[in-house]
Amino acid sequence: xxxxxxxxxxxxxxxxxxxxxxxxxxxxxxxxxxxxxxxxxxxxxxxxxxxxxxxxxxxxxxxxxxxxxxxxxxxxxxxxxxxxxxxxxxxxxxxxxxxxxxxxxxxxxxxxxxxxxxxxxxxxxxxxxxxxxxxxxxxxxxxxxxxxxxxxxxxxxxxxxxxxxxxxxxxxxxxxxxxxxxxxxxxxxxxxxxxx
Amino acid sequence: xxxxxxxxxxxxxxxxxxxxxxxxxxxxxxxxxxxxxxxxxxxxxxxxxxxxxxxxxxxxxxxxxxxxxxxxxxxxxxxxxxxxxxxxxxxxxxxxxxxxxxxxxxxxxxxxxxxxxxxxxxxxxxxxxxxxxxxxxxxxxxxxxxxxxxxxxxxxxxxxxxxxxxxxxxxxxxxxxxxxxxxxxxxxxxxxxxxxxxxxxxxxxxxxxxxxxxxxxxxxxxxxxxxxxxxxxxxxxxxxxxxxxxxxxxxxxxxxxxxxxxxxxxxxxxxxxxxxxxxxxxx
Numbered sequence: 001x002x003x004x005x006x007x008x009x010x011x012x013x014x015x016x017x018x019x020x021x022x023x024x025x026x027x028x029x030x031x032x033x034x035x036x037x038x039x040x041x042x043x044x045x046x047x048x049x050x051x052x053x054x055x056x057x058x059x060x061x062x063x064x065x066x067x068x069x070x071x072x073x074x075x076x077x078x079x080x081x082x083x084x085x086x087x088x089x090x091x092x093x094x095x096x097x098x099x100x101x102x103x104x105x106x107x108x109x110x111x112x113x114x115x116x117x118x119x120x121x122x123x124x125x126x127x128x129x130x131x132x133x134x135x136x137x138x139x140x141x142x143x144x145x146x147x148x149x150x151x152x153x154x155x156x157x158x159x160x161x162x163x164x165x166x167x168x169x170x171x172x173x174x175x176x177x178x179x180x181x182x183x184x185x186x187x188x189x190x191x192x193x194x195x196x
Numbered sequence: 197x198x199x200x201x202x203x204x205x206x207x208x209x210x211x212x213x214x215x216x217x218x219x220x221x222x223x224x225x226x227x228x229x230x231x232x233x234x235x236x237x238x239x240x241x242x243x244x245x246x247x248x249x250x251x252x253x254x255x256x257x258x259x260x261x262x263x264x265x266x267x268x269x270x271x272x273x274x275x276x277x278x279x280x281x282x283x284x285x286x287x288x289x290x291x292x293x294x295x296x297x298x299x300x301x302x303x304x305x306x307x308x309x310x311x312x313x314x315x316x317x318x319x320x321x322x323x324x325x326x327x328x329x330x331x332x333x334x335x336x337x338x339x340x341x342x343x344x345x346x347x348x349x350x351x352x353x354x355x356x357x358x359x360x361x362x363x364x365x366x367x368x369x370x371x372x373x374x375x376x377x378x379x380x381x382x383x384x385x386x387x388x389x390x391x392x393x394x395x396x397x398x399x400x401x402x403x404x405x406x407x408x409x410x411x412x413x414x415x416x417x418x419x420x421x422x423x424x425x426x427x428x429x430x431x432x433x434x435x436x437x438x439x440x441x442x443x444x445x446x447x448x449x450x451x452x453x454x455x456x457x458x459x460x461x462x463x464x465x466x467x468x469x470x471x472x473x474x475x476x477x478x479x
Contacts, residue, residue, distance in 0.1 A: 126257075
């Protein structure tokens with residue numbers, strides 16, 4: 001099913017989502033990559049983030065007068081944040097993670113514990129993402145971390161399409177698919193062996 | 197003649213306008229797919245359109261800028277060209293703008309203009325003539341992280357090569373932003389195999405290697421990898437690769453190096469042709 005979730009997203013709404021659903025998010029989204037995760041866990045969050053959408057992204061931003069404009073903002077590889085994400089979710093209770101490539105078992109367990117989902121946004125679709133960003137409301141740690149790693153707080157409208165890839169019920173599309181791929185690979189290996 | 201400006205424009209073109217061969221390959225893939233795979237390809241094509249119309253980067257990772265120069269041995273503007281290459285990166289970083297993507301590996305310092313030690317990387321190939329052809333290939337970090345080198349036992353033959361490439365590309369899953377383009381360099385040494393893999397990416401999609409044995413390997417690898425079901429973005433589907441391009445060099449009898457270069461769907465590139473009289477065109 002397809003629907004629009006508006007922040008702050010409740011635990012109940014997050015738990016209602018199932019792997020395979022396609023959603024859009026409206027409201028407040030903030031970016032955090034490796035360094036921002038580490039900084040937030042060490043020093044606390046510079047803004048209240050419970051119920052917000054967390055975006056694994058290092059955008060291209062440009063300052064126009066006193067305002068920032070986001071030019072491109074596709075997702076980065078989420079696997080790098082696996083180091084931090086379970087602790088991050090327990091502490092900050094963001095309800096929708098937006099990234100690409102999926103995350104590991106520790107995050108999957110934390111999604112179930114906290115009531116949150118991991119969603120997949122099309123990798124590289126930076127212009128499509130930027131179009132859904134209505135404005136930048138704040139940027140934190142820009143000096144310390146630089147443009148890609150800073151925390152960009154953005155007001156978004158119908159950000160998506162987001163495929164719910166890992167839900168709070170322990171299901172991961174990536175895990176399901178890896179079973180299929182493993183099976184296909186057996187046949188592929190046999191074809192290579194039997195060929196020229 | 198302002199070479200840096202013109203080359204900067206080419207970098208900008210590469211960052212914002214996906215070449216027609218890549219668009220056609222993505223459109224063909226969309227027609228094959230259903231479900232989440234189709235959702236991904238529709239989002240990709242919508243994104244390509246927004247970037248082209250709005251003159252904004254296709255992807256926020258505007259990549260590491262890489263140049264491949266076919267240099268005529270009688271080209272009269274070589275000192276200008278050498279100076280213009282890094283300057284073009286600075287120009288484009290400001291004008292497009294591009295994300296500053298060059299980091300000092302020891303200090304973490306980012307000069308902010310997409311230049312640095314050995315960067316932009318330039319590969320020079322000498323050819324007959326008095327012109328120069330500069331290919332720009334900005335390549336994102338996500339797909340570059342999926343490149344690999346295999347030093348195979350030569351006794352395994354071509355089967356070994358096929359196995360190594362298929363196993364590696366499938367194991368990368370959704371990480372390099374599939375559907376990808378794979379450049380395979382066979383032979384040479386360790387460094388040359390990877391370089392050939394990268395150079396194979398410059399060939400337009402839909403164009404096979406002129407030698408039938410190599411062309412056959414390309415077609416077979418495409419079919420085998422796409423049979424895996426990894427699909428667009430690793431969410432499942434028929435299209436894991438848009439194309440496999442192979443190149444080769446003669447090898448040492450004891451070595452069979454295979455360079456596997458992975459390029460994301462945003463197969464961004466542009467070319468500047470410079471003539472001896474200073475006329476230039478960006479294609």
